[in-house]
Amino acid sequence: xxxxxxxxxxxxxxxxxAACGESTTATTAATAAxxxxxxxxxxxxxxxxxxxxxxxxxxxxxxxxxxWVPTWCEEFNYEGAVDSTKWRHQNGGGGFGxxxxxxxxxxxxxxxxxxxxxxxxxIKESYLGHQYTSSKIWTQGLKNWKYGKFEMRAKLPGVAGxxxxxWMMPKTDTYGIWPASGEIDxxxxxxxxxxxxxxxxxxxxxxxxxxxxQISFSRETPGVTSGFHTYSVTWNEYxxxxxxxxxxxGTHVFNASAVAFGSMTVSAxxxxxxxxxxxxxLAMGGAMGGTVDTGFTADTYEIDYVRxxxxxxxxxxxxxxxxxxxxxxxxxVGTTAYVIWTKASDDKQVRRYNVYVDxxxxxxxxxxxxxxxxxxxxxxxxxxxxxxxxxxxxSAKAALTVTTVPAS
Numbered sequence: 001x002x003x004x005x006x007x008x009x010x011x012x013x014x015x016x017x018a019a020c021g022e023s024t025t026a027t028t029a030a031t032a033a034x035x036x037x038x039x040x041x042x043x044x045x046x047x048x049x050x051x052x053x054x055x056x057x058x059x060x061x062x063x064x065x066x067x068w069v070p071t072w073c074e075e076f077n078y079e080g081a082v083d084s085t086k087w088r089h090q091n092g093g094g095g096f097g098x099x100x101x102x103x104x105x106x107x108x109x110x111x112x113x114x115x116x117x118x119x120x121x122x123i124k125e126s127y128l129g130h131q132y133t134s135s136k137i138w139t140q141g142l143k144n145w146k147y148g149k150f151e152m153r154a155k156l157p158g159v160a161g162x163x164x165x166x167w168m169m170p171k172t173d174t175y176g177i178w179p180a181s182g183e184i185d186x187x188x189x190x191x192x193x194x195x196x197x198x199x200x201x202x203x204x205x206x207x208x209x210x211x212x213x214q215i216s217f218s219r220e221t222p223g224v225t226s227g228f229h230t231y232s233v234t235w236n237e238y239x240x241x242x243x244x245x246x247x248x249x250g251t252h253v254f255n256a257s258a259v260a261f262g263s264m265t266v267s268a269x270x271x272x273x274x275x276x277x278x279x280x281x282l283a284m285g286g287a288m289g290g291t292v293d294t295g296f297t298a299d300t301y302e303i304d305y306v307r308x309x310x311x312x313x314x315x316x317x318x319x320x321x322x323x324x325x326x327x328x329x330x331x332x333v334g335t336t337a338y339v340i341w342t343k344a345s346d347d348k349q350v351r352r353y354n355v356y357v358d359x360x361x362x363x364x365x366x367x368x369x370x371x372x373x374x375x376x377x378x379x380x381x382x383x384x385x386x387x388x389x390x391x392x393x394x395s396a397k398a399a400l401t402v403t404t405v406p407a408s
Contacts, residue, residue, distance in 0.1 A: 047315045047316070049314075049315070050312055050314075050315040051069040051071060051310060051311075051312040051315075052064065052069055052312065055069065055070055055071070056070075056071065056072070056073065058072075058073045058074070058075065059071070059072070059073035059307070062307060067311050067312075068149050068309035068310070068311060069309060069310055069311065069312060070307055070308070070309050071148070071308055071309060071310045072143065072145075072307070072308035073305065073306075073307045073308075074086055074087075074305060074306045074307070075305050076113050076116065076117050076118045076303065076304065076305060077115065077116065078113055078115065079113055079114060079115045080112070080113055081106070081108065081111070081112070081113070082111060082113060082118065082137055085142070086139065086142060086143070087137040087138065087139060087142070088137065088138060088139075088140060088141060088142065089104070089105075089106035089111070089135065089136065089137055090104055090136045090137070090138060090281075091104050091105055091106055092104055093128065093129070093130045095286070096283075096286075097178075098283070098286040098287040098288065099285070099286045099287055100163070100283045100284060100285060100286035100289065101130065101131055101132050101283075101284045101285040101286065101289075101292065102122060102130060102132040102133060102134040102282075102283055102284040102285075103127050103128050103129075103130035103132070103133050103134075104133075104134055104135055104136040104281070105127070105133050105134075105135060106135065107133070107135075109121065109123060109133070110122075110123065110133055110134055110135040111135035111137065116304070117302050117303055117304045117305075118280070118302070118303040119300050119301075119302050119303075120134065120135045120164075120280065120281070120282045120300065120301040120302075120303070121134070121135075121282075121298055121299070121300050121301075122134040122157070122162060122282050122284055122298060122299055122300075122301075123297075123298045124296055124297050124298065131284075132284040132285075132292075134281070134282045134283065134284060135281065135282065136279065136280070136281035136282075137279070137280050137281070138169075138277055138278060138279040138280070139277045139278045139279075140169070140171075140277045140279075141277075142277075143277065143278075144171040144275035144276060144277045145275060145276060145277075145278075145308060145310075146273070146274065146275045146276070147235050147236050147237065147310070148234075148235060148308055148309055148310045148311075149232055149233070149234045149235075149308070149309040149310070150168070150186055150232060150233055150235070150278065150306075150307075150308055150309075151230060151231070151232035151305075151306070151307045151308075151309070152166045152186070152187065152230070152231050152232070152280075152303060152304075152305070152306050152307075153228050153229070153230045153231075153303070153304040153305050154166070154187075154228060154229070154231065154301065154302060154303045154304060155224075155225070155226070155227060155228045155229075155300075155301075155302040155304075156189045156191075156198075156224045156225050156301060157189075157191065157225065157282065157299035157300055157301050158191050158195055158225030158226070158299065159191060159292075159293050159296050159299045160191050160192040160290060160291065160292065160293040160296075161191070161192055161284055161285050161289055161290060161291060161292025161293055161296060162189075162190070162191055162282060162283075162284065162289065162299050162301075163188070163189070163190050163282070163283040163284065163285070163286060163288055163289030163290075164187075164188070164189050164281070164282045164283075164301040165185065165187065165188045165189075165279070165280070165281055165282075165283070166186045166187040166188075166231060166278075166279070166280055166306075167183065167184060167185045167186055167187075167188070167278075167279050168183070168184040168186065168276040168277060168278055168279065169182075169183055169184075169276060169277060169279060170182055170271070170274050170275070170276050170277075171274065171275040171276065171277060172274065172275075174267075174271070174274050175205070175267040175271045176205075178203075179203040179204055179205055179208040179210070180204070180205045180267070180268075180271065181271050181274065182202070182203065182204055182271035182272055182274070182276070183201075183202070183203040183208075184202060184233065184235065184240070184272070184276060185199065185200055185201040185202070185203075186200060186231060186232065186233045186242070187199070187200060187231035188200075188201070188288065189224065190288050190289055190290055191225065192289060192290025192291060192292075193290055194220070195224075195225055196220050196221060196222050196223075196224060196225075197218050197219070197220050197221075198218065198219055198221060198224060198231065198244060199216055199217070199218045200216070200217050200218075200233060200240075200242030200249075200250055201214050201215060201216040201217075202214065202215040202216075202240060202252060202272075203215075204267075204268060204269060204270065204271055205267070205268040205269075205271075206264055206268040206269045207269070209287075215252050216250075217242055217249055217250025217251075217252075218249070218250075219242075219244045219247070219249035219250075221244050221245070228302075228304055229244060229245050230243070230244070230245050230246065231243070231244055235272065236349070237273070237349075237350070237351070237352075237366045237367065238253060238254040238270075238343065238366070238367055238368070239251060239252060239253040239254065240252050240272075254269065254270050254367055254368075255269070256340040256341075256367065256368045256369040257330070257340060259338070259369055260330035260331060260338035260340050260369055261330055261331065263331055263338075265371075266365075266367060266369060266371070270367060273366045273367075278306065278308075280301075280303060280306070282301040311349070313348040313349040313351070313389065313390035313391070314348075314390050314391050317346075317347065317348045317389060317390070317391035317393065318391070318393070319346070319347045319393060320389075320393045320394060320395050320396075321344050321345065321346035321350050321387040321388070321389050321393060321394070321395040322344055322345050322346070322387070322395060323344060323385075323386065323387060323395040323396045323397065323398045324341040324342060324343065324344040324353065324368065324385050324386075324387055324395070324398045325341065325342045325344075325398060326341055326342045327339060327340075327341045327383070327385065327398055327399070327400035328340050328341070328400070329400065329402045329403075332375075332402055332403065332404040332405065333377075333404055333405055333406075333407050334375075334377055334404055334405075334406065334407035335373060335374060335375050335376070335377070335404070335407075336371065336372060336373050336375060336404070337371075337372045337375060337402050337404050338369060338370070338371050338372070339355075339369070339370050339372065339383050339385070339400065339402060340368060340369045341353075341368050341369075341385060341398065342368065343368045344387035344395060346387065346389045346393075348389055348390060348391070349389060349390060350387045350388070350389055351366070351388055351389055351390045352364045352365060352366050352387075352388050353365050353366075353367075353368065353370075353385050353386065353387055353388070354385070354386050354388055354394070355370050355383065355384070355385050356383070356384040356385075356386075356397070357372065357381050357382070357383055357384075358381055358382050359382070359384075364388075370383075370385075372402065375402070375404050376404075377404045377405060377406040377407070378403065378404070378405070378406065379403065380401045380402065380403040381401070381402055381403075382399060382400075382401055383399065383400050383401070383402050384397040384398065384399045385397065385398050385399075386398075
């Protein structure tokens with residue numbers, strides 16, 4: 001009888017142990033599955049075509065801030081002449097149209113990277129018919145950009161007569177020679193007039209310093225000649241903003257009404273739909289540099305880094321832009337008319353507007369204005385405008401019938 005009872009007890013215990021093992025195994029498997037699921041959901045895989053997935057090695061450690069992804073970086077963390085894959089020297093003199101006094105050279109005395117920063121030195125010396133030497137470098141022929149954030153951290157020279165600049169010029173003179181194709185001044189400084197003031201400007205055919213109409217903003221910042229500060233500009237399809245140490249001190253937005261009502265060409269007011277290259281230089285005297293201090297012997301412009309950032313307007317964008325609104329015909333006389341509209345919006349960024357006349361595609365424009373030509377007075381045409389973003393998504397079309405009156 002005992003043997004039967006022991007046998008029954010053994011069977012019960014074995015069954016219990018087996019059940020317990022199955023439960024433990026199931027629980028462990030479930031926990032593992034949950035952990036795997038949680039881990040998988042926490043891992044973000046970058047789109048291989050995104051800007052963030054393609055940050056260059058030179059920009060390693062440079063943070064992404066407010067969506068601005070570093071795409072080109074010069075950290076000056078080497079010694080010797082400037083990196084020839086990023087910069088070229090412009091050598092020469094002659095005043096450069098501003099009565100400047102320096103002769104630019106590529107000598108180490110005038111431009112040298114010390115392992116931490118680029119040092120551009122202006123020196124008082126007799127050199128090829130000039131009283132001063134200095135350096136000017138640019139990315140022309142190597143790298144150009146259209147739109148982005150352009151930033152420099154630097155310490156500026158402080159002796160009267162020095163004129164350091166961080167600026168941009170067009171890759172090609174698409175709209176004509178200066179100032180028709182534009183100039184972007186990210187930072188200019190002149191100790192002769194105000195050693196603590198920095199200036200940001202734009203120059204175009206309609207707005208430039210030669211005729212006193214340049215678009216300029218300035219900011220007084222104590223210590224720009226004794227310490228390092230950050231200078232930048234953001235540039236998009238229709239606006240610029242200037243910053244010192246992340247403080248925005250100026251913004252210029254394209255004004256479609258000023259173009260249309262002023263009957264000027266769009267490029268006269270805004271030639272900034274083309275690629276531009278970067279420039280660093282230290283000039284002496286001239287139109288903006290002022291009178292050079294009589295005791296001047298040498299001074300330096302020290303640049304810690306130069307960086308270019310861009311925003312990714314393509315990755316993950318599946319939404320259509322909202323259509324433009326409030327289309328209006330302006331100066332609709334004879335054979336020509338301007339059509340302006342309120343800018344469209346998008347969850348990323350509107351790239352351009354596609355314009356149609358009587359159902360036929362006319363052209364794409366990056367700004368909220370188009371000039372129509374070859375019209376017939378008294379005969380209406382249907383103008384339609386759609387917004388397109390960088391991912392190729394398009395909005396519904398907004399429409400307006402335009403009829404010109406006979407020219408008087």
